[in-house]
Amino acid sequence: MSLFCSFDNNLYLEILNLHFSLIYLVTNYLPLSNHTIIKYYDYMSRTKAIFLFFMLQITLVFAQSPPGYDLWLGYSEIEEPALLKEYQNTFKSIYFQNGNEMLHAAERELTTGIKKMLRKLPDFEKLRNSENTVVIAKKSNLESSLLKRLAFDFDQLGADGFVIKTVLFERKQVLIVTANEDIGILYGVFGLLNLMQQRESLKHIMLSDAPKVNIRMLNHWDNLDRTVERGYAGFSLWNWQKLPEYIDQRYIDYARANASIGINAVSLTNVNANALILTPAYLEKVQALAKVFRPYGIKIYLTARFSAPIEIGGLETADPLDLNVQNWWHGKVKEIYDYIPDFGGFLVKANSEGQPGPQNYGRSHVDGANMMAMALEPFGGNVIWRAFVYSEHDTSDRAKQAYTQFVPFDGKFRDNVLVQTKNGAIDFQPREPFHPMFGAMPKTPLMMEFQITQEYLGFSTHLVFLPKLFEEVLHSDTYSKGKGSTVAKVIAGSLNQKKLTGMAGVANIGTDLNWTGHPFAQANWYGFGRMAWDPYLDSETIANEWIKATYSQNPNFITAIKSMMLTSREAVVNYMNPLGLHHIFDTGHHYGPGPWVSELSRPEWNPVYYHKADEKGIGFNRTPSGSDATAQYAPELAKIFNDPKTCPEEYLLWFHHLPWDYKLKNGHTLWDGLALKYQQGVDQVKTMIVTWDDSKQYITPEQHNEVRMLLQIQLREAKWWRDACLLYFQTFSKQALPEGVNKPTKTLAYYKSLKFPFAPGIRPQWH
Ligand SMILES: CO[C@H]1[C@H](O)[C@@H](O)[C@H](O)O[C@@H]1C(=O)O
Numbered sequence: 001m002s003l004f005c006s007f008d009n010n011l012y013l014e015i016l017n018l019h020f021s022l023i024y025l026v027t028n029y030l031p032l033s034n035h036t037i038i039k040y041y042d043y044m045s046r047t048k049a050i051f052l053f054f055m056l057q058i059t060l061v062f063a064q065s066p067p068g069y070d071l072w073l074g075y076s077e078i079e080e081p082a083l084l085k086e087y088q089n090t091f092k093s094i095y096f097q098n099g100n101e102m103l104h105a106a107e108r109e110l111t112t113g114i115k116k117m118l119r120k121l122p123d124f125e126k127l128r129n130s131e132n133t134v135v136i137a138k139k140s141n142l143e144s145s146l147l148k149r150l151a152f153d154f155d156q157l158g159a160d161g162f163v164i165k166t167v168l169f170e171r172k173q174v175l176i177v178t179a180n181e182d183i184g185i186l187y188g189v190f191g192l193l194n195l196m197q198q199r200e201s202l203k204h205i206m207l208s209d210a211p212k213v214n215i216r217m218l219n220h221w222d223n224l225d226r227t228v229e230r231g232y233a234g235f236s237l238w239n240w241q242k243l244p245e246y247i248d249q250r251y252i253d254y255a256r257a258n259a260s261i262g263i264n265a266v267s268l269t270n271v272n273a274n275a276l277i278l279t280p281a282y283l284e285k286v287q288a289l290a291k292v293f294r295p296y297g298i299k300i301y302l303t304a305r306f307s308a309p310i311e312i313g314g315l316e317t318a319d320p321l322d323l324n325v326q327n328w329w330h331g332k333v334k335e336i337y338d339y340i341p342d343f344g345g346f347l348v349k350a351n352s353e354g355q356p357g358p359q360n361y362g363r364s365h366v367d368g369a370n371m372m373a374m375a376l377e378p379f380g381g382n383v384i385w386r387a388f389v390y391s392e393h394d395t396s397d398r399a400k401q402a403y404t405q406f407v408p409f410d411g412k413f414r415d416n417v418l419v420q421t422k423n424g425a426i427d428f429q430p431r432e433p434f435h436p437m438f439g440a441m442p443k444t445p446l447m448m449e450f451q452i453t454q455e456y457l458g459f460s461t462h463l464v465f466l467p468k469l470f471e472e473v474l475h476s477d478t479y480s481k482g483k484g485s486t487v488a489k490v491i492a493g494s495l496n497q498k499k500l501t502g503m504a505g506v507a508n509i510g511t512d513l514n515w516t517g518h519p520f521a522q523a524n525w526y527g528f529g530r531m532a533w534d535p536y537l538d539s540e541t542i543a544n545e546w547i548k549a550t551y552s553q554n555p556n557f558i559t560a561i562k563s564m565m566l567t568s569r570e571a572v573v574n575y576m577n578p579l580g581l582h583h584i585f586d587t588g589h590h591y592g593p594g595p596w597v598s599e600l601s602r603p604e605w606n607p608v609y610y611h612k613a614d615e616k617g618i619g620f621n622r623t624p625s626g627s628d629a630t631a632q633y634a635p636e637l638a639k640i641f642n643d644p645k646t647c648p649e650e651y652l653l654w655f656h657h658l659p660w661d662y663k664l665k666n667g668h669t670l671w672d673g674l675a676l677k678y679q680q681g682v683d684q685v686k687t688m689i690v691t692w693d694d695s696k697q698y699i700t701p702e703q704h705n706e707v708r709m710l711l712q713i714q715l716r717e718a719k720w721w722r723d724a725c726l727l728y729f730q731t732f733s734k735q736a737l738p739e740g741v742n743k744p745t746k747t748l749a750y751y752k753s754l755k756f757p758f759a760p761g762i763r764p765q766w767h
Pocket of ligand 1: 221229271272349427428455
């Protein structure tokens with residue numbers, strides 16, 4: 001339907017028409033510009049226009065974004081009468097420091113939030129007066145008497161931190177949100193809105209918060225043709241064809257969502273990079289995005305293809321020690337900073353999975369990273385160099401390769417280089433022990449790379465709450481400086497006194513109405529941001545916050561759904577890769593099971609390489625009698641991992657090849673225990689469905705049905721995983737399934753014949 005389709009004299013029809021048009025507009029989240037509306041009014045009489053404008057206001061009040069579009073920023077109305085009254089008293093008169101576009105963005109957000117939660121807009125004042133009940137201003141803008149009342153040491157806040165405190169001032173309660181810098185005010189406003197979404201009383205609030213990690217970053221694996229490698233939520237948000245002129249409302253809402261959880265950096269493009277992004281035609285577009293993101297404190301990074309000097313620079317080599325190549329990168333960096341003065345830097349995947357890199361010229365990762373770092377240094381930019389490398393020429397254990405290639409270079413990278421390491425040594429599996437590099441490069445800033453998009457965890461179809469996984473990795477102890485040397489401390493820089501720190505998450509965001517494909521996958525974006533801000537946060541706190549901000553305040557709903565979310569990660573491990581199994585996915589798309597795949601040209605592309613099942617047993621021996629990958633961990637830990645009796649059972653088959661009749665801690669044989677784990681995974685999904693159904697009354701039928709349909713697919717696929725894997729492994733164990741495990745209804749041949757032409761997110765062919 002077009003906005004101005006039928007214009008007729010019947011006023012009623014016009015209103016209806018306008019309503020439908022508005023609904024159409026709002027549900028398609030097109031930005032409603034005043035200009036459009038005014039143009040419409042040009043065609044009719046003044047009275048009619050006034051009347052219609054009035055109706056428009058009513059429509060806007062009741063208009064809803066499409067389900068899920070608001071993410072955790074829906075700001076649902078406060079229904080608790082006492083709290084509503086308290087908030088209304090608190091927000092009578094707000095002094096909001098006037099300022100630049102960042103402060104304006106913060107003020108806009110506060111206005112939206114308060115209007116929605118309190119259904120009423122308080123007075124916003126630009127001049128400070130004694131009536132103000134809320135004061136939002138930088139420290140430098142606060143009067144000294146108020147500062148004295150606040151009694152706070154601002155040094156601990158840094159640039160990004162903030163304070164929210166209610167003080168008694170001139171016999172009146174005043175809520176203060178303050179910070180050293182504008183960005184702190186922005187985060188403080190989001191912090192305040194979050195407290196309100198958590199329904200916290202503000203009467204005696206005293207909260208100060210500052211991020212523990214500097215670079216809190218999303219990595220988009222978005223291609224220039226808008227496909228997204230390993231993306232399961234539609235197409236890329238970046239509409240290169242319409243940029244730089246056309247600014248999609250989505251860019252702004254994306255920036256708001258990121259800022260609300262403290263994300264301050266994004267790399268826009270796939271690490272399997274296309275050099276075109278570095279050409280002026282694209283830099284203009286990137287500049288337009290940078291302009292949108294800037295008020296929200298978000299810096300843009302680009303993925304730099306190592307061979308760009310050849311592809312777009314006309315050089316014959318990309319050798320990092322070649323003077324022309326160095327000059328080319330210097331020139332290119334300068335050009336980028338002309339477009340984007342606050343450009344973050346480059347994210348680089350080199351000499352990995354066919355990508356070009358310094359090794360093509362007999363140089364090392366350090367040579368490549370430092371060459372780019374030198375070009376970026378004068379502008380304050382960083383190089384984020386990925387450690388996800390493995391090579392077909394090295395036939396040893398793939399899990400050992402990144403460590404072998406990088407650890408010898410510890411301390412050799414320039415100061416503005418961060419080495420970005422995946423959480424585990426293989427590849428974003430449902431469960432992996434932490435990457436041994438985290439305990440082995442004290443002189444290098446190591447940046448964590450988590451994957452928010454669920455490449456190996458059921459795409460955007462399966463409900464899996466990833467903060468559980470993130471927390472497990474971050475809480476792992478590297479023992480690198482004795483007990484308590486957790487990965488979180490390495491990432492936050494406190495273990496080795498690092499100034500430059502970072503955490504990246506491979507984004508799960510796309511053009512889907514709800515951004516992430518599965519409504520609960522929004523919690524993974526949210527949770528990643530929260531943990532990048534504070535790697536010591538626990539997943540339960542995050543689940544709690546997210547449920548309240550997204551779905552409901554009802555305590556019964558919260559308790560039930562929180563427990564569903566918190567078990568969901570263990571469920572997926574159980575029905576896909578229990579007891580330390582890994583990478584037994586069908587190849588290419590990584591969706592369903594494919595433990596039988598053995599025919600691919602490179603050994604480490606075949607699942608059989610990872611599970612090594614035979615008649616004697618199953619598992620990858622990474623102890624000294626096998627690949628000796630355990631030697632990459634601290635001796636205390638290696639000792640624990642080396643002995644199957646002390647190795648945590650969740651990593652058993654990651655480190656050991658064990659006989660089928662090996663006795664597990666609970667007395668079951670390995671075969672029986674494995675089968676029971678698969679069954680447990682299926683049962684956990686069944687319980688998730690029961691929990692979801694029982695919670696139906698607290699949400700809308702649409703919200704309920706959306707997740708219910710997805711959970712039904714998840715259940716069917718959990719059974720598929722269980723049956724396909726057990727039928728296959730049974731060909732080696734030659735044992736019956738234990739009691740309690742459902743008998744497969746289909747044959748192994750059937751599962752082997754399944755094909756997935758529809759699987760999205762496949763990597764394109766690079767040339
Ligand atoms: C971007 O490529 C990806 C690739 O699609 C994916 O299967 C694997 O997880 O890791 C690669 C990487 O992290 O570089």
